[in-house]
Amino acid sequence: MVETVRPGSPTPAVANEGVHVKDSGGRGRRPKPDAIDVLVGRRLRLRREMLRLSQQQVADALGISFQQIQKYERGVNRVGASRLHQLSHALDAPVSFFFDDTDLSIDPAGPGCGAAAKPLVEPRAGDDDPLSRAETTELVRAYYAIADPAVRRILFEFARGLALHLGARKPD
Numbered sequence: 001m002v003e004t005v006r007p008g009s010p011t012p013a014v015a016n017e018g019v020h021v022k023d024s025g026g027r028g029r030r031p032k033p034d035a036i037d038v039l040v041g042r043r044l045r046l047r048r049e050m051l052r053l054s055q056q057q058v059a060d061a062l063g064i065s066f067q068q069i070q071k072y073e074r075g076v077n078r079v080g081a082s083r084l085h086q087l088s089h090a091l092d093a094p095v096s097f098f099f100d101d102t103d104l105s106i107d108p109a110g111p112g113c114g115a116a117a118k119p120l121v122e123p124r125a126g127d128d129d130p131l132s133r134a135e136t137t138e139l140v141r142a143y144y145a146i147a148d149p150a151v152r153r154i155l156f157e158f159a160r161g162l163a164l165h166l167g168a169r170k171p172d
Contacts, residue, residue: 030076036099038075040084043098045073047091050140061090 048058048069055066055073062069062083071077079087079098088095130136146152 033075034078037078040079040098041073041075043100044069044079044087044091046137047093047097048073050137051091052141053091058087058090062086 048055055069059066059069068077072079072083084095084098087093088097143152143155146155
């Protein structure tokens with residue numbers, strides 16, 4: 001910034017050469033959360049609920065307020081790389097879990113960050129994410145409620161075999 005004094009002016013004028021200021025659209029209005037931030041927030045909430053943890057419990061593990069967890073889950077606040085790393089350890093999930101099932105039509109750079117990257121694969125048809133269904137969470141909870149790992153494995157093999165027998169796609 002360069003300060004210049006105009007003749008007859010009591011205060012210096014400030015010239016903002018080369019500085020681009022984004023108009024916020026008015027006082028009190030907040031920009032819409034980025035789609036990737038919303039996705040990460042949804043996956044955070046899914047994992048927290050799968051583990052039957054409260055927002056307060058997760059917040060305590062990270063040393064932050066539960067309100068911050070709420071903001072992360074809504075996508076209002078971005079989860080930084082170091083915080084995402086802490087979350088992955090606290091929730092016993094790889095960092096990639098928070099990006100699983102990413103809609104590849106979303107511009108990973110976000111709005112205002114240049115041209116959208118072309119997807120390497122076609123986006124999935126529809127918006128039917130099985131991990132966001134209540135029945136999926138309930139099934140996972142019931143599965144992990146089985147204390148004996150051998151019994152869990154039998155149930156897993158049974159479900160896989162049933163899916164293959166009924167003509168479903170081969171599980172990964």
